[in-house]
Amino acid sequence: MKLLLISLLPTTENFGIKYIHASLLQQGHQSAILFVPVHDPQVKKPLRAFIDSYRPDMVGCGFMSYEAPFASSLGAEVRESFPHIPFLAGGIHPTVAPEECLEYATMVALGESEETVLEIAHRTDGGAGLDDIRNLVKKDARVLKRNPLRPLIDDLDKLPFPGHFPPHSYVYHKHAILPMHLRLFRKYTRYDGKAYNIISSRGCPFSCSYCCNSFLSRLYATKRIRRRSPHNVIAELRSETEKFPEIILINIHDDCFLAHSREWHQEFVKDYKKWINRPFIVRSTPLHLTEEKIKILKEAGLAWVTMGLQSGSERINRDVYCRNVSNEKFVDATRLAKQYGVSGYYDVILDNPFEEERDVVETLSVLGKIPKPFQLQLFTLTFYKGTDLYRMMQKKMGEQSTLTIKNYFSYRPTFVNKLVRISPLIPSTLLHYLIDHRKTRGAQTLLAHLHCVIVIAVEPLSYFYLMLKGFNYNLLLTLKIALPTFKTKIRERLMSFH
Numbered sequence: 001m002k003l004l005l006i007s008l009l010p011t012t013e014n015f016g017i018k019y020i021h022a023s024l025l026q027q028g029h030q031s032a033i034l035f036v037p038v039h040d041p042q043v044k045k046p047l048r049a050f051i052d053s054y055r056p057d058m059v060g061c062g063f064m065s066y067e068a069p070f071a072s073s074l075g076a077e078v079r080e081s082f083p084h085i086p087f088l089a090g091g092i093h094p095t096v097a098p099e100e101c102l103e104y105a106t107m108v109a110l111g112e113s114e115e116t117v118l119e120i121a122h123r124t125d126g127g128a129g130l131d132d133i134r135n136l137v138k139k140d141a142r143v144l145k146r147n148p149l150r151p152l153i154d155d156l157d158k159l160p161f162p163g164h165f166p167p168h169s170y171v172y173h174k175h176a177i178l179p180m181h182l183r184l185f186r187k188y189t190r191y192d193g194k195a196y197n198i199i200s201s202r203g204c205p206f207s208c209s210y211c212c213n214s215f216l217s218r219l220y221a222t223k224r225i226r227r228r229s230p231h232n233v234i235a236e237l238r239s240e241t242e243k244f245p246e247i248i249l250i251n252i253h254d255d256c257f258l259a260h261s262r263e264w265h266q267e268f269v270k271d272y273k274k275w276i277n278r279p280f281i282v283r284s285t286p287l288h289l290t291e292e293k294i295k296i297l298k299e300a301g302l303a304w305v306t307m308g309l310q311s312g313s314e315r316i317n318r319d320v321y322c323r324n325v326s327n328e329k330f331v332d333a334t335r336l337a338k339q340y341g342v343s344g345y346y347d348v349i350l351d352n353p354f355e356e357e358r359d360v361v362e363t364l365s366v367l368g369k370i371p372k373p374f375q376l377q378l379f380t381l382t383f384y385k386g387t388d389l390y391r392m393m394q395k396k397m398g399e400q401s402t403l404t405i406k407n408y409f410s411y412r413p414t415f416v417n418k419l420v421r422i423s424p425l426i427p428s429t430l431l432h433y434l435i436d437h438r439k440t441r442g443a444q445t446l447l448a449h450l451h452c453v454i455v456i457a458v459e460p461l462s463y464f465y466l467m468l469k470g471f472n473y474n475l476l477l478t479l480k481i482a483l484p485t486f487k488t489k490i491r492e493r494l495m496s497f498h
């Protein structure tokens with residue numbers, strides 16, 4: 001079978017699409033990836049010409065919720081221009097909202113899809129029908145037909161490596177579809193392609209109400225984490241860093257890398273130092289960040305860790321976000337990171353309609369206790385379909401309140417939100433002064449000025465310093481990563497600056 005896979009992420013780091021592509025190529029099928037990093041309606045004309053010349057048997061598109069409107073217009077275009085070519089939708093949005101996607105897709109693949117797509121390919125080659133393939137959802141005569149789910153892949157080691165720069169890639173660039181070459185690849189890959197992205201496990205020990213994991217753990221009736229062996233992870237890293245020696249940073253995207261056992265980490269670290277020996281970054285929950293693990297990982301090059309505080313209100317964390325992490329535990333984890341020279345990148349969710357101002361004040365008070373310096377990543381709360389929080393919100397405020405199409409960095413410019421933003425960069429006494437006097441004109445004027453100066457000038461410097469510290473004060477390495485990041489950050493800062 002010949003498949004054309006379309007990615008709608010702004011960068012090339014699309015694990016789902018890369019895994020499917022690699023699985024098809026491994027089994028001798030033909031597959032191409034088309035990266036459409038900009039959601040430009042003018043792509044339709046070159047897309048038609050591209051499909052005309054590439055002549056795929058099927059077009060597949062994987063997307064998140066915020067990409068769904070664009071996916072819908074591409075799907076409608078493909079089906080209208082090429083009625084004989086099925087349009088297959090997959091990824092997180094089609095998984096949580098298959099019926100909506102069947103308005104424009106011929107069929108939807110639910111959840112993990114390497115095996116589903118391979119079965120589609122084998123059957124297409126053999127001229128067999130696709131109707132009873134597990135995980136597929138279709139509409140026959142307006143009736144939704146949902147096939148049973150296949151089990152999750154237990155042995156992740158058997159999957160081919162998704163790779164850095166996949167073969168047979170194309171990109172929509174300056175109104176044309178071009179074969180991907182190294183210069184374009186760097187342009188559309190974060191850190192100019194100097195970071196390798198990898199996943200060593202699938203699943204998360206938590207099931208936060210705002211996250212897709214709350215949906216997936218219900219869909220599959222399990223919260224089980226599936227792990228690759230350290231040996232397999234190292235083999236992938238060795239293969240890609242040998243092919244692309246310009247890779248200087250390893251970005252590990254597991255939902256919670258620190259959920260691996262101590263034995264797993266020890267084995268990983270041993271070979272990592274020997275074969276890879278580059279700084280790396282991970283995500284973790286505060287509960288999994290222990291002294292023993294952070295120590296082992298720091299010795300192997302752990303540069304920074306991303307962790308969620310989300311809210312400093314324990315009521316909100318427990319009753320609304322379903323995260324049973326005390327503030328004390330969170331602050332302890334940040335202290336451990338600091339103690340071992342690992343830079344901290346902490347997530348906070350703003351604009352939660354379940355929160356009152358006093359809850360955000362509690363968040364500020366926790367932020368005041370985190371050892372400086374650290375970096376915050378602020379998100380405006382988005383209600384994704386299928387999540388537990390989406391349902392809570394629908395119940396509280398009705399359908400309209402749950403619109404997911406918004407700029408997730410663009411939080412409301414309230415006094416407390418702005419104060420959250422600058423909290424890592426002002427002394428605790430000033431933070432408390434501003435909290436206590438927040439209703440006064442003086443405090444409001446002071447905050448407006450501080451916010452302006454900090455966002456424009458101090459934040460970038462602090463970001464640079466954290467990177468430098470994470471990379472053990474290696475200036476050359478820091479510059480190589482920081483300069484490309486800087487371009488992206490300026491864009492993001494401008495988007496979120498009020």
Ligand code: B12
Pocket residue numbers: 005009010013014015016017019020060061062063064065066088089090091092093096109111112113114117199203210211212213253254255379384385408
């Ligand atoms: C790694 C990751 C990223 C990476 C890479 C994204 C990617 N798509 O690969 C980066 C850092 C770029 C990223 C960014 C964002 N992310 Co993100 N990310 C993840 C994360 C943690 C893992 C995804 C992953 O790679 N899993 C491993 C692969 C193998 O699984 P997969 O992607 O699901 O792919 C499988 C299936 O979905 C399916 N599939 C996928 N594509 C296709 C295509 C076809 C044709 C078919 C048939 C099947 C199929 O088969 C794949 C293989 O089994 C998920 C959370 C999670 N646990 O899933 C969030 C998640 C996808 N991200 C999310 C969000 C919101 C974002 C952001 C918008 C903002 C944010 N808050 O971070 C940004 C957007 C970036 C931008 N600038 O526009 C949400 C999406 C929610 C939604 N309903 O849309 C998720 C689900 C987390 C959450 N909050 O619940 N993210």
Ligand code: SF4
Pocket residue numbers: 204205206207208211212213214255256285308
């Ligand atoms: S810890 Fe992170 S990845 Fe895990 S369920 Fe919560 S938000 Fe999702």
